[in-house]
Amino acid sequence: DAGVIQSPRHEVTEMGQEVTLRCKPISGHNSLFWYRQTMMRGLELLIYFNNNVPIDDSGMPEDRFSAKMPNASFSTLKIQPSEPRDSAVYFCASRKGQGVSNQPQHFGDGTRLSIL
């Protein structure tokens, strides 16, 4: 079975540019999560969706960050304009069920983002 697919795997861009990260969840999963991982702060939940609807975006650091889930099989995380402090690994995860806490999340391999 295909897991969570993220693209691109690596992104290097200059400060001020728009960055779009993409995620395809596992088919049949109806919850989707975006995380950011840095050495300093560890794993941080940015936003999550249930049935394509954003439920909690309290982890989104600033208005420069936005996320969408136009359908059950695709989500984007956009940073505009990007800044060097946004450099991190961004993970997408999906899960069956909504608000069902005993279901594990399945993670993609992440996008390593470097803002110069």
Added chain:
Amino acid sequence: AQSVTQLDSHVSVSEGTPVLLRCNYSSSYSPSLFWYVQHPNKGLQLLLKYTSAATLVKGINGFEAEFKKSETSFHLTKPSAHMSDAAEYFCVVSDQPGNTGKLIFGQGTTLQVKP
């Protein structure tokens, strides 16, 4: 509020010796607990989960964990370490049932396996 503490940031073992990664949790209800492993440049992979069934949980790659409510612990063990076990390990507790469905992650333990 739920929280999880991984007691060691770094553990070093020799290949073939036992592994013990310690985790304590805090929860106001009976939680779901998970262990995830992250290899370099990879996402997090589920090792095992506890969801109020058997207190001894067996996972992949020979790992297991025991849920001890009296000690609020969920330590991860493996009888014999392999070089491929070198990675970052995360102990994770779920948010309250019917609530947000979010996971609360520990800070991680780096496992080093020496030949």
